[in-house]
């Protein structure tokens with residue numbers, strides 16, 4: 001089994017045409033279930049003048065209305081605690097997973113027992129995708145409990161036949177201890193936590209060659225596909241680093257990179273993926289960046305039809321060099337549609353700042369983007385705050401750093417260099433934008 005290239009060869013290498021036939025069959029079934037079983041969806045479809053049978057091809061999906069997070073929040077407040085889109089009966093429910101609440105009141109999500117089976121299976125597949133094999137020692141530093149990634153990867157280690165250390169996203173010193181003994185071979189956590197672990201490893205005088213860690217996959221926030229960040233994680237931990245993605249409303253670990261590092265492969269037998277232009281709300285052309293919109297093809301308990309993730313990505317449906325046919329998003333998640341910073345007429349995302357900051361070895365991995373109001377002119381001021389490892393380097397790196405930011409973001413933000421250790425470290429998701437503007 002260990003030598004097998006794919007976890008599920010039939011599904012993963014299925015010809016595109018057959019895969020799309022499977023998707024359409026599952027989509028039709030899902031739409032009928034939602035129309036029949038959910039007042040929320042029935043009202044939405046009726047408002048759009050549609051019945052499930054009107055969707056005859058995958059392209060027809062564009063006629064269906066989007067579902068947004070605000071809408072789910074309002075629905076759950078009006079019909080607590082789960083809204084009127086629980087399509088499967090309560091006796092089939094297995095687990096409750098609310099969203100993290102980083103963008104407001106958490107939205108409740110339910111996994112049925114059948115959903116847990118699917119999630120465990122596709123997570124085993126996405127872990128196999130980046131190289132986890134039976135016998136691996138998996139240090140699972142994704143947060144456990146209500147957050148989705150810790151649980152799904154834990155279940156998957158059972159399917160894969162791995163030895164799991166269910167440490168969760170805490171206790172950095174013990175993370176280091178376990179890397180030494182028993183000697184984890186796989187690390188799962190957020191990219192910012194991986195950098196923090198690498199930083200501590202170095203401070204404790206442990207070389208990456210002294211630990212058996214061989215691969216890591218990093219999700220919960222973007223970054224693993226930013227070249228400079230990937231390089232720092234790989235060098236700092238002595239591993240191959242891959243990108244992972246999931247979100248609570250849709251599901252955990254629904255896409256990971258393969259050894260080609262050619263973008264996140266989606267589990268397309270379970271999800272229909274669209275890339276939609278944020279303003280026109282029309283499908284983007286192949287390769288164009290837009291908002292990731294997802295439809296559950298197999299989710300039983302709380303299915304999402306055209307869920308507007310607000311995450312920006314591109315999509316490539318061409319077969320990958322690894323042989324898998326499931327579509328990929330190159331570069332992973334390229335930003336959040338609502339994290340876009342508009343400054344002096346230019347538009348840019350934190351991921352672009354990250355790309356520049358992490359290409360300077362004189363700087364630490366931490367940075368933040370501070371938005372303030374100039375008291376005299378009442379205009380916005382955008383300041384990039386970075387940490388310089390050695391104070392004496394500040395005058396030397398300021399001009400090239402400013403130049404790099406201007407090239408990438410097409411605007412020159414203010415720059416502030418602080419000493420190493422000033423900015424807050426996180427074990428979970430890093431907060432990169434601090435908005436202190438008087439009027440928002």
Ligand SMILES: [Zn+2]
Nearest residue numbers: 258260320322
């Ligand atoms: Zn691939």
